[in-house]
Amino acid sequence: AQSVTQLDSHVSVSEGTPVLLRCNYSSSYSPSLFWYVQHPNKGLQLLLKYTSAATLVKGINGFEAEFKKSETSFHLTKPSAHMSDAAEYFCVVSVRLNTGFQKLVFGTGTRLLVSP
Amino acid sequence: GAVVSQHPSWVICKSGTSVKIECRSLDFQATTMFWYRQFPKQSLMLMATSNEGSKATYEQGVEKDKFLINHASLTLSTLTVTSAHPEDSSFYICSAPINPQRGGSYNEQFFGPGTRLTVL
Numbered sequence: 001a002q003s004v005t006q007l008d009s010h011v012s013v014s015e016g017t018p019v020l021l022r023c024n025y026s027s028s029y030s031p032s033l034f035w036y037v038q039h040p041n042k043g044l045q046l047l048l049k050y051t052s053a054a055t056l057v058k059g060i061n062g063f064e065a066e067f068k069k070s071e072t073s074f075h076l077t078k079p080s081a082h083m084s085d086a087a088e089y090f091c092v093v094s095v096r097l098n099t100g101f102q103k104l105v106f107g108t109g110t111r112l113l114v115s116p
Numbered sequence: 117g118a119v120v121s122q123h124p125s126w127v128i129c130k131s132g133t134s135v136k137i138e139c140r141s142l143d144f145q146a147t148t149m150f151w152y153r154q155f156p157k158q159s160l161m162l163m164a165t166s167n168e169g170s171k172a173t174y175e176q177g178v179e180k181d182k183f184l185i186n187h188a189s190l191t192l193s194t195l196t197v198t199s200a201h202p203e204d205s206s207f208y209i210c211s212a213p214i215n216p217q218r219g220g221s222y223n224e225q226f227f228g229p230g231t232r233l234t235v236l
Contacts, residue, residue, distance in 0.1 A: 102223045
């Protein structure tokens with residue numbers, strides 16, 4: 001079965017310092033992996049996705065993630081945190097349906113706190 | 117990008133009543149939509165896959181008679197919480213992918229803003 005594990009429920013950083021949000025996946029086939037962000041009282045926004053192309057994926061707002069098959073990891077990073085990055089982040093793996101569409105399995109989420 | 121709307125954005129109801137939540141794809145057609153539930157400070161859990169013109173597919177543990185899903189058109193799916201109880205209070209979110217035949221991707225979903233349900 002497809003699943004993801006987010007290793008940290010909370011991550012605190014100072015503004016201007018690097019961000020690392022960890023995610024490990026379990027998949028019986030080559031997975032599609034995603035990172036979504038959820039700001040308070042706002043809808044989910046796709047940050048980036050990996051679909052078996054380049055292993056280093058660049059997303060919006062300076063975020064990127066690297067797919068490492070040997071470590072079954074898909075960690076999210078950003079070189080320099082901004083106050084506006086404070087939000088809940090979800091690592092997600094997709095599961096193929098018979099129709100061709102894919103349903104999403106969400107990790108438990110990591111709350112990123114950014115202090116001045 | 118594609119836009120998905122939900123209505124209402126929040127609703128308060130009495131225990132035992134039914135509540136209908138709408139999910140609309142505003143600028144694209146969606147033969148498939150997904151319904152998620154998110155309890156406070158928890159992750160999103162997929163409840164069901166809504167299929168236009170056919171029955172919804174429910175995830176294990178989700179009562180299909182309690183959470184009625186109707187996908188009557190290519191732009192609208194509805195979730196009805198029947199005989200709602202306080203434990204059904206949650207944030208309900210829908211999502212929809214754009215059909216690949218229309219330029220979309222099987223694995224990219226667009227999320228609605230969510231509906232907060234409070235059952236008294």
